[in-house]
Amino acid sequence: xxxxxxxxxxxxxxxxxxxxxxxxxxxxxxxxxxxxxxxxxxxxxxxxxxxxxxxxxxxxxxxxxxxxxxxxxxxxxxxxxxxxxxxxxxxx
Amino acid sequence: xxxxxxxxxxxxxxxxxxxxxxxxxxxxxxxxxxxxxxxxxxxxxxxxxxxxxxxxxxxxxxxxxxxxxxxxxxxxxxxxxxxxxxxxxxxxxxxxxxxxxxxxxxxxxxxxxxxxxxxxxxxxxxxxxxxxxxxxxxxxxxxxxxxxxxxxxxxxxxxxxxxxxxxxxxxxxxxxxxxxxxxxxxxxxxxxxxxxxxxxxxxxxxxxxxxxxxxxxxxxxxxxxxxxxxxxxxxxxxxxxxxxxxxxxxxxxxxxxxxxxxxxxxxxxxxxxxxxxxxxxxxxxxxxxxxxxxxxxxxxxxxxxxxxxxxxxxxxxxxxxxxxxxxxxxxxxxxxxxxxxxxxxxxxxxxxxxxxxxxxxxxxxxxxxxxxxxxxxxxxxxxxxxxxxxxxxxxxxxxxxxxxxxxxxxxxxxxxxxxxxxxxxxxxxxxxxxxxxxxxxxxxxxxxxxxxxxxxxxxxxxxxxxxxxxxxxxxxxxxxxxxxxxxxxxxxxxxxxxxxxxxxxxxxxxxxxxxxxxxxxxxxxxxxxxxxxxxxxxxxxxxxxxxxxxxxxxxxxxxxxxxxxx
Numbered sequence: 139x140x141x142x143x144x145x146x147x148x149x150x151x152x153x154x155x156x157x158x159x160x161x162x163x164x165x166x167x168x169x170x171x172x173x174x175x176x177x178x179x180x181x182x183x184x185x186x187x188x189x190x191x192x193x194x195x196x197x198x199x200x201x202x203x204x205x206x207x208x209x210x211x212x213x214x215x216x217x218x219x220x221x222x223x224x225x226x227x228x229x230x
Numbered sequence: 231x232x233x234x235x236x237x238x239x240x241x242x243x244x245x246x247x248x249x250x251x252x253x254x255x256x257x258x259x260x261x262x263x264x265x266x267x268x269x270x271x272x273x274x275x276x277x278x279x280x281x282x283x284x285x286x287x288x289x290x291x292x293x294x295x296x297x298x299x300x301x302x303x304x305x306x307x308x309x310x311x312x313x314x315x316x317x318x319x320x321x322x323x324x325x326x327x328x329x330x331x332x333x334x335x336x337x338x339x340x341x342x343x344x345x346x347x348x349x350x351x352x353x354x355x356x357x358x359x360x361x362x363x364x365x366x367x368x369x370x371x372x373x374x375x376x377x378x379x380x381x382x383x384x385x386x387x388x389x390x391x392x393x394x395x396x397x398x399x400x401x402x403x404x405x406x407x408x409x410x411x412x413x414x415x416x417x418x419x420x421x422x423x424x425x426x427x428x429x430x431x432x433x434x435x436x437x438x439x440x441x442x443x444x445x446x447x448x449x450x451x452x453x454x455x456x457x458x459x460x461x462x463x464x465x466x467x468x469x470x471x472x473x474x475x476x477x478x479x480x481x482x483x484x485x486x487x488x489x490x491x492x493x494x495x496x497x498x499x500x501x502x503x504x505x506x507x508x509x510x511x512x513x514x515x516x517x518x519x520x521x522x523x524x525x526x527x528x529x530x531x532x533x534x535x536x537x538x539x540x541x542x543x544x545x546x547x548x549x550x551x552x553x554x555x556x557x558x559x560x561x562x563x564x565x566x567x568x569x570x571x572x573x574x575x576x577x578x579x580x581x582x583x584x585x586x587x588x589x590x591x592x593x594x595x596x597x598x599x600x601x602x603x604x605x606x607x608x609x610x611x612x613x614x615x616x617x618x619x620x621x622x623x624x625x626x627x628x629x630x631x632x633x634x635x636x637x638x639x640x641x642x643x644x645x646x647x648x649x650x651x652x653x654x655x656x657x658x659x660x661x662x663x664x665x666x667x668x669x670x671x672x673x674x675x676x677x678x679x680x681x682x683x684x685x686x687x688x689x690x691x692x693x694x695x696x697x698x699x700x701x702x703x704x705x706x707x708x709x710x711x712x713x714x715x716x717x718x719x720x721x722x723x724x725x726x727x728x729x730x731x732x733x734x735x736x737x738x739x740x741x742x743x744x745x746x747x748x749x750x751x752x753x754x755x756x757x758x759x760x761x762x763x764x765x766x767x768x769x770x771x772x773x774x775x776x777x778x779x780x781x782x783x784x785x786x787x788x789x790x791x792x793x794x795x796x
Contacts, residue, residue: 160358161346168350206527212355212375 147196149178151220152205154191157213162189165211173207174199188215233362234263234393237326240369241270246297246324248273248288248652250281254301255341257328259393273652273681276673278305280645282312282325283671287646289321290632291607292653293440295377296323302330303341306387307348311639313383314352318636319461320438322381324372325353331391332360345387354382362395380525381438410542412549417537418496418520419553422452425494427564429517430454431477433506434461434635435499435543437628439524444547445498449473451551452559454496455568457485459506461635462499464625472565474572478506479771480617483575486777488568495519499543502532503636504773512776522546577621585739589761591615591690594741595622595662598688601745606658607632607650611643611667614696617767619662641670644687648674651683658686658749665691665718675728678754686748687730687756689721692763700766704781705773725756732756 156162163182170177175197183190197204201219208217231239237260241249250273253261264272275281278300285296296316300309306327316323330339346358355375357368368386376384422428430452436445442465449456449466456466457477466473477485486508489495495517500506507513510533521528521535522543529538539546582593595618602608608623609632610616616633625631632650634642647661668689678685695713702710725732732755735744748755769780 160360161350161356164347165350172351200530203527203531206531210525210527 147198148201150195150197150201152193152195152201152208153216153218153220154193154208154214155185155188155216156191156211157215158184158187158189159213162213163191165213166191166208169207169211170195170204173204175204231397232259232263232394233359233365233388233397234259236365236397237369237393238263238267238270240366240373241297244295244373246295246373247271249297249299250275250284250288250649251299252276252278252281252301252305254303254305254328256302256330256390257299257305257326257393258301259390260299260326260328271652272299273648273677275645275648276676277671278308279312279641280648280671280674280677282309282323283315283639283642283645284649284652284674284677285323286312286316286319286321286642287609287632287649288653289316289323289649290319290646291629291650291657291659293437293629294322294653295373296321296649297326298323299326301328301341302345303343305341306343306345310349310352311637312645313349313385315634315637315639315642316383317352317354319434319634320381321383322377323383324376325383325385327385327387328393329358329387329389332389333391335389345385349385352383353385354380356385357387359386359388359392362392363398365392365397380435410545412545413539413541415539415546415549415553418539418550421494421518421520421537422496422554422559425518426561427492428454428494428496428559428561429488429492430456430466430496430498431459431489431500432456432462432465432498433459433500434628435501435523436462436465439499439543441499441543441547442628444544444551448547448551448554452554453565454559454561455488455565457481457488459500459503459635460620460633462628463620463631464628468624468626472568474568475577476620478508478777479773480621480767480769481506481777482572482577482621483769483780483782484568484571486780487571487575489514489517490778491567492517497521497523497535498547499523501525501528507532508771508777508779509775512778582738585737587738589736589738589741589759591618591761591765592622593738594690594759594761595619597741598660598662598745599623601742602660602749603658606630606660607647607654609643609647609650609659609661610634611661611663611670612638612640612697613664613667614692614700614765614767615662615664615667615690617697618690621767640667643667644671644674645677647685647687648677648683651685652681659684660686660688662688662690664696665689665693665715665721666695668721669718672724675725675730679728679730683754684752685754686751687725687754688748688759689756690759690761691718691721692761692765693718694763696763696765697767699763700770703766704770721756721758730754730756732758734758734760736760
């Protein structure tokens with residue numbers, strides 16, 4: 139297979155703030171997977187009662203669909219799509 | 231007060247009077263607390279899956295929160311199908327499971343499973359309690375969360391030791407929901423006024439938002455031709471002259487034609503599921519779309535909306551009704567066209583005039599619809615009978631039709647009927663099932679007997695898995711595979727073994743008496759209805775095809791060609 143013939147897969151950076159709770163990261167990762175994206179990089183920092191998670195994601199589906207599904211999670215406080223393309227906040 | 235007693239206290243505060251459950255090791259402290267509690271009726275089903283499905287049926291029929299309880303390990307895993315069923319259809323449900331004691335979590339203890347981990351994808355939210363003092367706040371939040379916004383199941387997994395630990399605080403009641411504001415509807419109104427062929431498309435979101443009355447007023451005052459999804463059946467009411475019935479894979483030709491021809495689709499409380507839309511490329515190709523839903527994530531998910539309105543359906547529907555009151559929509563030609571399509575392309579099933587003829591599913595359901603009282607609750611299972619009910623039973627309210635839409639759970643009907651009967655002990659509740667589905671939760675006949683529930687059971691028995699057989703006939707070159715059930719048990723004898731009287735019918739002239747007998751009987755009763763193995767659900771759209779490509783009975787492969795293939 140010629141790798142040059144494969145279309146490039148769009149990549150996105152998402153910053154997500156969520157409440158620390160049991161299975162918080164599993165919950166996040168599961169939604170990412172089920173909605174059709176692959177995690178390329180993931181960095182997690184604790185910020186008081188919150189977790190700040192920076193994700194680089196790859197996927198061909200609309201990223202807005204994933205963003206709205208992540209925002210539905212009860213313990214997700216904020217989802218920001220980096221690169222200045224689209225940025226929506228649950229707290230806004 | 232310990233954790234277990236606190237859970238019951240929370241039930242009382244939230245007027246939760248009926249719960250469905252099954253005891254076991256790690257949930258025993260809660261069952262011990264139940265002994266001293268006279269305010270909560272605990273319904274003992276015979277399998278945890280049935281507990282969850284009964285709680286689901288209770289919630290669907292009543293609009294209240296369904297609650298189910300089980301122990302750790304197999305108790306929790308058995309709940310999963312029922313909870314997934316509630317999740318896919320957005321049913322408000324509280325699930326409580328016992329977990330192994332805190333110190334044993336992660337040690338592969340007896341009856342330990344990672345309940346939190348394995349259920350993440352089928353809940354709106356879930357908790358593993360790690361501090362007894364957190365339990366009161368978790369209970370409050372879980373009960374509110376399950377019922378607010380887009381409802382869904384919320385699962386609390388609580389270690390046994392915390393059920394026995396003293397709980398410090400009991401929180402005060404949360405303030406009630408605020409009056410929802412109506413968003414700006416001027417653009418929607420302008421689009422409705424400029425459309426020549428507007429069509430109302432509604433789904434299960436209408437009853438989930440408790441907006442049945444608001445929807446009915448809007449549908450009647452706008453006089454918009456209306457199609458419904460499987461879960462939206464009953465929204466427009468059976469006397470609405472512009473109700474075209476169900477669209478989609480097994481929808482009517484009239485409903486699918488109206489969607490194909492309309493120039494504006496007003497989608498209310500529906501998520502454009504593939505079984506309803508068919509291939510999206512060919513769905514409502516000439517229409518702009520207004521999408522109104524409580525869940526922002528549903529908007530633009532599958533088809534971009536020309537106008538999206540997210541919010542409280544009651545407020546939006548009342549706002550739309552008010553704005554249309556002064557000047558009705560000028561769509562008389564379109565209304566007339568839709569009525570004509572409905573007359574010629576609605577669901578047809580002539581009564582068989584030949585008294586000795588075998589019974590067909592559609593003819594039976596039409597008779598049932600005429601004979602059963604208006605407020606009868608029909609709890610279906612999954613398969614051909616489910617579609618015949620959707621097509622041929624005239625529902626006047628969405629809460630009268632309990633059906634497993636998203637998950638398509640065989641075995642749903644019988645426990646759901648039990649739940650519906652507990653929601654209203656005086657209503658007529660009928661489980662319409664098939665021979666395949668009935669056997670998936672037949673143990674619940676024991677629950678019906680134990681509580682002497684007057685649930686009526688109608689088993690449409692075609693001696694096979696009819697929907698699978700049908701698709702094998704039509705789309706797999708007649709190659710039947712693992713659908714034969716001609717060694718079914720004697721269902722009449724089986725019911726009688728549970729002390730439930732039963733009748734068998736097989737001829738057209740026996741239909742009326744059979745239905746009248748079970749409805750008139752003061753108690754549970756089963757009607758076993760032998761129907762043809764060869765009967766199909768018509769029309770049908772091949773999975774993945776456009777709704778334009780509906781197949782009618784006239785295009786069924788001939789018997790001769792079937793034999794050739796065989």
